[in-house]
Amino acid sequence: MPLTRLRQTVRVTRVALHLIAGLSLSAAVFPIAGRAGRAAMFRWWSRRMLHILRVRVRRHGDAAAAPHPASVLVVSNHVSWLDIFVIRSALECRFVAKSDIRQWPLVGWLVAKQGTVFVQRARRHDTARVNDALDTALAGGDRMVLFAEGTTTDGTEVKPFHGSLLQPVVLAEGFVQPLALRYPLADGTPNLRAAYAGEISLWDSLLQLTAQREIAADLIFLPAVHAAGRHRRDLARHCAEQVADALSLPRPDRGPGTRFDPPA
Numbered sequence: 001m002p003l004t005r006l007r008q009t010v011r012v013t014r015v016a017l018h019l020i021a022g023l024s025l026s027a028a029v030f031p032i033a034g035r036a037g038r039a040a041m042f043r044w045w046s047r048r049m050l051h052i053l054r055v056r057v058r059r060h061g062d063a064a065a066a067p068h069p070a071s072v073l074v075v076s077n078h079v080s081w082l083d084i085f086v087i088r089s090a091l092e093c094r095f096v097a098k099s100d101i102r103q104w105p106l107v108g109w110l111v112a113k114q115g116t117v118f119v120q121r122a123r124r125h126d127t128a129r130v131n132d133a134l135d136t137a138l139a140g141g142d143r144m145v146l147f148a149e150g151t152t153t154d155g156t157e158v159k160p161f162h163g164s165l166l167q168p169v170v171l172a173e174g175f176v177q178p179l180a181l182r183y184p185l186a187d188g189t190p191n192l193r194a195a196y197a198g199e200i201s202l203w204d205s206l207l208q209l210t211a212q213r214e215i216a217a218d219l220i221f222l223p224a225v226h227a228a229g230r231h232r233r234d235l236a237r238h239c240a241e242q243v244a245d246a247l248s249l250p251r252p253d254r255g256p257g258t259r260f261d262p263p264a
Contacts, residue, residue, distance in 0.1 A: 011210040014052045018045075019107070026113045039092060042114050046085040054214045055082060061221035063091050071138045071174025072224065073166065075239045076181055077247075078147035079155045080196040081205065083181055084111060086217045093143040096130065096165060098150065104202055117144075119165070127164050134168040145179070148236060152197040155182055155190035158244040160252040163236030166227070170235070173228035178239040180220035180246035191215065220246045 022045050029041065050057065074093065076083070081104070084095060095111070099118040102108045112118070117133045120126040137144050148161035169176055183194035193208040194215050200208075209215065222242050227235060244251045 008207070008210045011052065012206065015049070015206065015210070018049055018052055019110070021045075022110050026110060038114070042110075043088060043092075045110075046088040049085050050082075050089055050217075053082070053209055054212070055086065055217055056214060057086055057089055057217045057219060059090055059219050059221070063219075063221045071141075071169060071172045072143045072177060073134075073138070073169040073174065073227075074143060074145040074177045074179050075148045075161060075166070075236075075243075076145060076179040077158050077243050078149050078152045079181060079183060080152065080194055081107065081202065082183075082194065082196075082209070082215075082217070083147070086181065086219065087145055087179070088114075090219055091143070091145070093145045094137060096134065096144060096146040098147075107202075115142075130165060131168050134165065135172070138168055138172050138174055148239065152195065154192050154195040154197045156192075156249070158240055158247065158249050158252050161236040161240040161243075163232035163234075166232040166235050170227045170230060170232055173226075175224040176227050176235050176239060177224040178222040178242040178246075180218075180222065180243040182218045182220075182247050184216055184218060222246055 025041060025045070029037075033041065074087075074091070076087065081101075084097070084101075087093065087095075094114060095116045097111070097116055097118060099120045101116075102112055102118050104111075115137075117130055117137070119130045134144060146165055148163075148165070149159040150162050151159065153159060166176060183191040185191050191212075193212060194217075196202070196205045225235065225238060241251045
């Protein structure tokens with residue numbers, strides 16, 4: 001049963017106030033807080049945002065499945081703008097995200113403050129810059145999260161994963177950990193109103209989220225794969241298949257002659 005209009009308005013207002021609080025916190029505290037302090041604040045902020053939106057996160061599997069904490073690249077499917085906060089509420093990490101997110105009102109600025117590496121997928125030569133940033137992050141012990149489909153879906157499919165940004169973890173002989181993300185309804189079918197895909201605006205997406213009494217979010221951490229000696233395209237295919245299997249969705253398939261990813 002949908003919420004009354006008054007309750008939805010109150011929830012939207014609380015989201016707006018929480019965004020403003022996040023902006024103020026970032027401007028006032030981040031410049032003097034250390035790395036651990038900034039991470040703790042953003043984790044608290046993400047959890048509080050999910051609480052306001054009544055998003056209940058359920059974790060499955062081991063988030064620390066990689067044998068070593070350093071040089072770990074988490075590779076996930078992508079459904080909603082909520083994904084960043086759902087993952088960040090449960091995992092100490094930084095993100096690789098498409099540059100469009102940086103343009104989102106308020107949210108994009110907050111995400112950028114967390115050290116997110118933005119990639120312009122329309123520019124093939126931008127891959128080299130992002131790979132350099134990933135090299136530095138992985139060498140520094142940061143756990144990075146990559147939305148490897150390059151776009152969002154409505155949760156009813158897993159698109160092929162791009163492998164070009166997996167090259168740094170291959171060279172670092174690190175680990176790639178697949179992560180399956182879904183927003184299920186009570187009957188197990190995808191919650192289409194939680195998705196941020198297609199032509200829907202960020203505002204309309206927020207209205208769809210705040211109209212729901214509760215939103216379930218599943219994070220399924222799958223076994224990590226040692227990237228040493230593997231080709232990035234094989235790793236991308238393996239991760240996409242593992243994620244699709246975990247979500248009980250068809251494995252992604254590319255048509256004949258379709259490239260897996262642009263050159264690294």
